[in-house]
Amino acid sequence: MEDRTYTADAEPGDTVTVAGWAHEIRDLGGIAFLIVRDTTGKIQVKFEKDEMDDDLVDAGTNVNRESVVTVTGDVEEEERAPTGVEIVPDSVEVIAEADPELPLDPSGKVDADLSTRLDNRTLDLRKEETKAIFEIRAEVLRSVREAFRELGSTEINTPKIVATGTEGGTELFPITYFGQEAFMNQSPQLFKQLMVGSGLERVFEIGPIFRAEEHNTPRHLNEATSIDFESAFFDHHDAMDACETVVKAAYEGVAENCQDELEALGYEDFEAPEGEFPRLSYEEAIERINATGELDEQLVWGDDLPTEGEKALGDDVGSHYFITDWPSEIKPFYIKDHDDDEQLSTGFDLMAPSMELVSGGQREHRYDRLVDGFEQQGLDPDAFEYYTKMFKYGMPPHAGWGLGGERLVMTMLGLENIREAVLFPRDRQRLSP
Ligand code: ATP
Ligand code: AMO
Numbered sequence: 001m002e003d004r005t006y007t008a009d010a011e012p013g014d015t016v017t018v019a020g021w022a023h024e025i026r027d028l029g030g031i032a033f034l035i036v037r038d039t040t041g042k043i044q045v046k047f048e049k050d051e052m053d054d055d056l057v058d059a060g061t062n063v064n065r066e067s068v069v070t071v072t073g074d075v076e077e078e079e080r081a082p083t084g085v086e087i088v089p090d091s092v093e094v095i096a097e098a099d100p101e102l103p104l105d106p107s108g109k110v111d112a113d114l115s116t117r118l119d120n121r122t123l124d125l126r127k128e129e130t131k132a133i134f135e136i137r138a139e140v141l142r143s144v145r146e147a148f149r150e151l152g153s154t155e156i157n158t159p160k161i162v163a164t165g166t167e168g169g170t171e172l173f174p175i176t177y178f179g180q181e182a183f184m185n186q187s188p189q190l191f192k193q194l195m196v197g198s199g200l201e202r203v204f205e206i207g208p209i210f211r212a213e214e215h216n217t218p219r220h221l222n223e224a225t226s227i228d229f230e231s232a233f234f235d236h237h238d239a240m241d242a243c244e245t246v247v248k249a250a251y252e253g254v255a256e257n258c259q260d261e262l263e264a265l266g267y268e269d270f271e272a273p274e275g276e277f278p279r280l281s282y283e284e285a286i287e288r289i290n291a292t293g294e295l296d297e298q299l300v301w302g303d304d305l306p307t308e309g310e311k312a313l314g315d316d317v318g319s320h321y322f323i324t325d326w327p328s329e330i331k332p333f334y335i336k337d338h339d340d341d342e343q344l345s346t347g348f349d350l351m352a353p354s355m356e357l358v359s360g361g362q363r364e365h366r367y368d369r370l371v372d373g374f375e376q377q378g379l380d381p382d383a384f385e386y387y388t389k390m391f392k393y394g395m396p397p398h399a400g401w402g403l404g405g406e407r408l409v410m411t412m413l414g415l416e417n418i419r420e421a422v423l424f425p426r427d428r429q430r431l432s433p
Helices: 054-061 114-119 128-150 189-196 236-257 259-264 282-292 307-317 367-376 381-392 405-413
Strands: 015-027 031-038 041-048 068-077 085-096 174-177 180-184 202-210 223-232 279-281 321-324 341-345 348-351 356-362 398-404
Touching (some): 015 054, 015 085, 031 068, 041 054, 054 085, 128 202, 128 236, 128 259, 128 405, 189 202, 189 223, 189 398, 223 405, 236 259, 236 321, 236 348, 236 356, 236 398, 348 398
Parallel strands (some): 279 321
Antiparallel strands (some): 015 068, 068 085, 348 356, 356 398
8 A cells, every 4th residue: 555654653734544453443422433553553533423424433433343444534633542643534444344253352351362362363463462572583583693694604594304303313203205204304403514514614594493392381392493503613612602692682682672562561671681691510500400409309410401400490590591511421412522521512501591592512523423423322324424424524623503493582571381482383282373
């Protein structure tokens, strides 16, 4: 619509045509109001019944809520109007009438459970708070991309239909690819590593990952957005530095550019995390968890951190922190061990504060060690030949990490369920919409 004015831009004295949804109709007798909502906000349209044409009043006040309408008229100052201005209409056109039975109330007066919201995302995203989450998500991705570019990395896209898994064999979605067994990719891990040995050296990717997680939890998705980084000539310390920069950039972008959205979500004092993220070794982490006395059984070296342990540690440390130097046996084959201690890996996680946000580490770049690592984890090195062979032709030392995009938005905004940060989540129960 060429001559459309957004509601937020309607100024007293203008003659405008606004287009949007019939948010609310209030009939007070001699006077009635139609509130029109568009992506920028809302505006009141005033109908004075005695002074206006009956058809005009009827078009504006007998319309079902959430119908799409256009209103042409003069904008006037009116201090009793919610935004201080209102439209005195010349014409109202109903472009798409909505069914009077709405599955969800976009005015938010009637609460809907998450499942109803997810089944009716179009209506759900007419709500300011829901829309705000996705505007913030977009800003997170924008700031992250900018930070990656400032770090001198190149954006890549790697295949999502692949021949092998990387993050453990049990969580794969198998598919049939022209009669051949294939899988939905769990992580761009192997491909991003192949690129550090290429002329690109430093890369990032923002794309879907697929995990056949059996459990249905508030923090797991079966299709998630992974924000991946990998750089040649980086060790795990450099990778953590880059990770800290990127996570902080996401917060700073939101703090700077999403004031209205933060307000819609009820944030008064949203701030980017300050100071360096503490780096805690795995050994210190289990000691601190044990010292909280929150677990029934004491953790011992080699245990993965249980959810209650992560919770206790998060309460203890607060904000964002890294857990470094994990036991090699619980990290994947591609993570490099410390040169002076084979039991100790260079793997790290970033916690925020009681949920894992990032996993990363320095990678094993030495061909023979890499192939040994496959065998130790019971994987067939031949199946990964497309990957391992490139380690024979000059693969530099390198490090990187993967950051869960939805977990970043979830922890940033304190959302209770990760599904709130995805338009159309995939979980055990949900394959459509
Ligand atoms: P009636 O004769 O049926 O009472 P009316 O045309 O006299 O209707 P008012 O008495 O002026 O209407 O207003 C009814 C209500 O609507 C009042 O509460 C008033 O504050 C409110 N109101 C009137 N005009 C506006 C406006 N432009 N924006 C917001 N509220 C308004
Ligand atoms: P990892 O498997 O730990 O590491 O995944 C990295 C990050 O991705 C997010 N994530 C998920 N988010 C929602 N639902 C899921 N099912 C899910 N699975 C993972 C988390 C997690 O921290 N290749 C390594 C990364 C690397 O070493 O570069 C990897 O995939 O936020």
